[in-house]
């Protein structure tokens with residue numbers, strides 16, 4: 001089985017990425033693209049231990065909210081999501 005390249009891009013900034021999505025992934029849109037390619041395993045779920053509530057999608061740059069509520073974000077240690085580039089190779 002060969003690896004099939006679906007989407008491999010490197011962007012230095014979000015303008016490049018959002019332009020790429022606008023032209024190449026019209027059907028997905030920003031959130032759909034993020035879910036498919038950028039979302040990490042634990043993203044979209046509240047970072048507060050013991051709370052499994054889904055969190056809301058903020059945008060390509062921020063991804064998903066770390067926590068479901070202010071109450072939870074006050075309880076869990078802060079972490080930053082740093083975006084460098086996107087490089088995705090998917091098996092099909």
Ligand SMILES: [Zn+2]
Pocket residue numbers: 006007008009020024025
């Ligand atoms: Zn792409």
Ligand SMILES: [Zn+2]
Pocket residue numbers: 046047048051052053067068069072
């Ligand atoms: Zn929570």
